[in-house]
Amino acid sequence: MREPFIDALRNGPSVSDAVALGPGLAVQGTRLRFRRNEEIFGEGEHADYVYRVVSGAVRTVRFSSDGRRQILGFHFPGDVFGLDAGARYTLTAEAVADADVALVRRSVIDALAVNDAGAAHALFKLMQLHLGNAREHVLLLGRRGASERVAAFLLKLTDRYSATSAIDLPMSRADIADYLALTIETVSRAFTQMERDNAIHLESARHVIVRDRCALELLEAA
Amino acid sequence: MREPFIDALRNGPSVSDAVALGPGLAVQGTRLRFRRNEEIFGEGEHADYVYRVVSGAVRTVRFSSDGRRQILGFHFPGDVFGLDAGARYTLTAEAVADADVALVRRSVIDALAVNDAGAAHALFKLMQLHLGNAREHVLLLGRRGASERVAAFLLKLTDRYSATSAIDLPMSRADIADYLALTIETVSRAFTQMERDNAIHLESARHVIVRDRCALELLEAA
DNA sequence: CGCTCGATTGAGCCGCGTCAAAGTGCGTGG
DNA sequence: CCACGCACTTTGACGCGGCTCAATCGAGCG
Numbered sequence: 295m296r297e298p299f300i301d302a303l304r305n306g307p308s309v310s311d312a313v314a315l316g317p318g319l320a321v322q323g324t325r326l327r328f329r330r331n332e333e334i335f336g337e338g339e340h341a342d343y344v345y346r347v348v349s350g351a352v353r354t355v356r357f358s359s360d361g362r363r364q365i366l367g368f369h370f371p372g373d374v375f376g377l378d379a380g381a382r383y384t385l386t387a388e389a390v391a392d393a394d395v396a397l398v399r400r401s402v403i404d405a406l407a408v409n410d411a412g413a414a415h416a417l418f419k420l421m422q423l424h425l426g427n428a429r430e431h432v433l434l435l436g437r438r439g440a441s442e443r444v445a446a447f448l449l450k451l452t453d454r455y456s457a458t459s460a461i462d463l464p465m466s467r468a469d470i471a472d473y474l475a476l477t478i479e480t481v482s483r484a485f486t487q488m489e490r491d492n493a494i495h496l497e498s499a500r501h502v503i504v505r506d507r508c509a510l511e512l513l514e515a516a
Numbered sequence: 517m518r519e520p521f522i523d524a525l526r527n528g529p530s531v532s533d534a535v536a537l538g539p540g541l542a543v544q545g546t547r548l549r550f551r552r553n554e555e556i557f558g559e560g561e562h563a564d565y566v567y568r569v570v571s572g573a574v575r576t577v578r579f580s581s582d583g584r585r586q587i588l589g590f591h592f593p594g595d596v597f598g599l600d601a602g603a604r605y606t607l608t609a610e611a612v613a614d615a616d617v618a619l620v621r622r623s624v625i626d627a628l629a630v631n632d633a634g635a636a637h638a639l640f641k642l643m644q645l646h647l648g649n650a651r652e653h654v655l656l657l658g659r660r661g662a663s664e665r666v667a668a669f670l671l672k673l674t675d676r677y678s679a680t681s682a683i684d685l686p687m688s689r690a691d692i693a694d695y696l697a698l699t700i701e702t703v704s705r706a707f708t709q710m711e712r713d714n715a716i717h718l719e720s721a722r723h724v725i726v727r728d729r730c731a732l733e734l735l736e737a738a
Numbered sequence: 739c740g741c742t743c744g745a746t747t748g749a750g751c752c753g754c755g756t757c758a759a760a761g762t763g764c765g766t767g768g
Numbered sequence: 769c770c771a772c773g774c775a776c777t778t779t780g781a782c783g784c785g786g787c788t789c790a791a792t793c794g795a796g797c798g
Binding site: 739740741742743744745746747748749750751752753754755756757758759760761762763764765766767768 | 769770771772773774775776777778779780781782783784785786787788789790791792793794795796797798
Binding site for chain 2: 356358359360362364366378379380384385407408409411414415417418419421422424425426428429431432433435436437475515516
């Protein structure tokens with residue numbers, strides 16, 4: 295059993311801090327830093343904490359018995375993760391890039407929800423959001439081809455996390471592939487094809503510039 | 517805008533009834549009957565009610581712009597649906613077979629949650645359950661071949677809804693295909709192959725008997 | 739400068755989708 | 769009760785999109 299407060303010693307000093315889990319839902323928490331690919335919590339562990347990304351990026355993952363992995367979601371600054379979970383986590387969370395995360399004891403959250411109906415409602419809203427994301431993910435995997443998936447992925451990133459047309463990808467091609475249920479080769483080919491079609495420009499592998507948003511939206515809908 | 521109480525007149529008499537949405541979460545509600553393929557609520561409508569299956573079966577669906585549909589889930593007696601949803605439903609619910617459903621005004625639920633922390637917690641647990649199901653669905657679509665998906669589908673049905681090895685399928689091959697993101701032909705071939713392998717016996721198209729559960733589990737994990 | 743990991747590109751193959759045609763069961767009406 | 773019709777299911781032939789295997793390329797870092 296890992297213990298985040300012990301990790302705090304490994305990862306550097308932790309600070310007590312106000313953690314805003316949602317609108318009207320701020321509680322006292324701790325802050326931790328994780329390095330690239332470091333595990334934040336693992337499937338099956340006691341779900342004693344709820345997390346929020348402060349900086350960097352986090353992925354939530356599940357591994358199949360055959361060794362394949364499926365990334366359930368990427369989480370960026372402001373996103374909450376680990377809230378879904380009963381007694382134990384049902385998935386693993388890892389840092390995609392070096393990340394600062396805030397964490398709050400679940401017991402604190404539970405106590406707050408009992409006394410504060412507004413807080414309980416905020417938690418419910420968060421679950422709605424996560425459920426909606428999971429549903430979109432099902433749609434993405436169920437009813438779209440490779441290039442449509444990649445296009446949808448890029449559009450989602452621009453909409454949520456970037457004010458400009460430039461996207462910084464903190465994750466590898468392997469991460470993208472395991473999120474979209476494709477292979478790295480197929481993802482790479484989709485990027486290349488989009489650049490040929492002048493829909494995007496690959497400044498580098500991890501830095502994409504959206505040239506023609508409409509072209510991507512067309513691809514996504516296909 | 518459709519109004520369930522008006523539907524009630526169309527569908528027959530409705531009765532006021534205690535509706536148990538979860539452990540320690542029973543409220544006064546109404547009961548309605550829907551016929552096979554009838555719409556219970558549609559994507560985009562005001563989400564004024566939460567539903568629970570009393571008898572029969574219900575599917576939740578989303579349609580793509582290209583006309584393809586994805587079934588997000590099947591709901592059987594005891595299952596709650598329509599709870600996820602903000603102001604409006606984000607998906608459509610239809611009766612797979614003739615179904616009795618209980619419905620409760622969302623305002624009643626909200627009011628209950630404000631005053632009763634236990635009720636709020638029960639609602640949260642329901643959302644956790646739904647989120648877990650959606651995640652399993654992502655895993656199913658992301659990392660499994662056709663026969664593995666069908667095997668997983670059958671096992672899920674046996675585990676949840678059947679005490680014996682006999683499964684009554686209320687849904688068509690098209691429904692199964694749109695849930696598993698396959699074609700009806702591929703689903704049909706998977707069934708046939710399983711029967712050849714003596715894993716199941718197809719008493720009829722809608723009545724499956726599991727002969728070798730281990731074979732199915734082996735297929736599922738593949 | 740060279741090593742290593744990640745990304746790209748290419749060739750070939752396989753599983754599932756597509757198209758097409760029987761086959762089956764069930765409800766309806768004669 | 770039987771005959772018909774329609775909807776659903778099954779089966780077959782074939783093509784294509786994405787996976788596999790393999791080689792090359794490129795960038796970050798010691």
